[in-house]
Amino acid sequence: MIWIVSGALIIIFFSFRAYINNRNYYQKKIIRDQYTRLYFYLLQGANIVLIISGLLFLMLAIVSHVNGFEVIFSSEYNYHLKMNSR
Structure with a gap:
């Protein structure tokens, strides 16, 4: 679980940082070029x-921690659901 959480936090941190940096970089310029504007929106x-x-991924880590990894990643997940629903 620690690997999923740390990976998710790294992804969120760097993506949010890139989002803010791109927004600040392009706010300083007036985007007149159509392709530059398209590139900005794609980024x-x-x-x-x-x-x-x-x-x-963070939600998956929390749910798998609560329910246990064997329930989330098990191939018999539907079987356990059917047995517990009776």
């Missing part, structure tokens, strides 16, 4: 996707 979109994926 920001990629950073947002990385931040969301880091948050999802």
Whole structure:
């Protein structure tokens, strides 16, 4: 679990830092060029996707810690659900 949490926090930290740096860098310039504006939006979109994926990894680590790794990553997960629902 510690590896998932640390990886998720690293992804979130660097993505958020890149998001802020790109925004500050392009705010100082007036973006007149269409391709530069497109590049800026693509970079920001990629950073947002990385931040969301880091948050999802963090949620996975929390859920797997609560339920146990063998339940989340087990191939018999549906079997356990059927047995416990009776």
